[in-house]
Amino acid sequence: MSIISAGKGISKYNIHIVDKKLSKNLINKYLNKDSKILIVTDEGIPKKYLKFLKSNISNKSVNIFTLPKGEKSKSYNSYKKIINELSRLKFDRTDYLIAFGGGVVGDITGFVASTYLRGISYIQIPTSLLAQVDSSVGGKTAINIPQGKNLVGAFYNPKCVLISTRYLKTLSEDEYKSGLGEVIKYSFIGNKILKKLIEENPKEIIERKESTLKIVIEQSIKTKSKIVTKDEKESGIRAILNFGHTFGHAIEAYNKYK
Numbered sequence: 630m631s632i633i634s635a636g637k638g639i640s641k642y643n644i645h646i647v648d649k650k651l652s653k654n655l656i657n658k659y660l661n662k663d664s665k666i667l668i669v670t671d672e673g674i675p676k677k678y679l680k681f682l683k684s685n686i687s688n689k690s691v692n693i694f695t696l697p698k699g700e701k702s703k704s705y706n707s708y709k710k711i712i713n714e715l716s717r718l719k720f721d722r723t724d725y726l727i728a729f730g731g732g733v734v735g736d737i738t739g740f741v742a743s744t745y746l747r748g749i750s751y752i753q754i755p756t757s758l759l760a761q762v763d764s765s766v767g768g769k770t771a772i773n774i775p776q777g778k779n780l781v782g783a784f785y786n787p788k789c790v791l792i793s794t795r796y797l798k799t800l801s802e803d804e805y806k807s808g809l810g811e812v813i814k815y816s817f818i819g820n821k822i823l824k825k826l827i828e829e830n831p832k833e834i835i836e837r838k839e840s841t842l843k844i845v846i847e848q849s850i851k852t853k854s855k856i857v858t859k860d861e862k863e864s865g866i867r868a869i870l871n872f873g874h875t876f877g878h879a880i881e882a883y884n885k886y887k
């Protein structure tokens with residue numbers, strides 16, 4: 630297992646990367662055992678993954694909130710529904726949210742966590758390559774509004790990020806490639822080790838070999854964590870991480886996030 634840290638001071642957190650299933654020990658490592666838990670996920674996440682996660686959490690109260698799959702779920706409406714669920718479950722500041730899914734799930738769960746009771750704890754368990762190498766790290770949380778993507782949000786760091794390459798096995802080819810786009814981004818913005826790794830191991834990467842993917846993810850996150858720790862709120866160097874995103878976001882907004 631490799632561990633990389635990001636953030637500063639009390640909002641510093643660890644990112645764990647494994648090339649096998651998450652262990653029970655790791656799943657429970659950052660949870661307070663008496664807390665209530667709400668796992669936020671989406672309909673695209675295979676049920677077996679959700680079942681495994683839920684059955685490995687030792688806390689007594691573990692609930693699940695499932696969003697429809699897709700960017701449209703990163704909305705004010707979904708935000709309200711999750712908030713209503715937290716208040717129905719009587720969540721207080723000692724309780725935890727777990728974002729279990731891709732970037733949409735991570736962004737909206739983080740935003741709910743940043744605002745409910747002025748901030749409760751959340752954990753990121755990203756299941757897409759894009760979320761593993763980019764959106765789960767750095768504390769950017771948000772929802773979309775009709776005027777544009779991510780226009781309402783907060784910088785709010787998770788308690789930890791738990792990454793398993795196992796989740797990548799069932800990703801569609803399109804989703805996998807969109808994550809690889811982010812990996813290539815890190816090689817373009819300065820990670821020479823990653824560039825070499827991609828150039829020398831294309832077959833292993835295309836075939837999703839877990840031990841290679843672990844190194845790819847590790848290198849990507851090393852670059853990202855260095856940048857987001859230096860410039861947490863994007864007043865300078867962090868903007869380099871938007872390399873490619875800015876065009877993508879405009880295209881998504883133009884197509885109404887379909």
Ligand code: GLY
Nearest residue numbers: 763767769870871
């Ligand atoms: N995805 C760009 C950033 O985290 O700053």
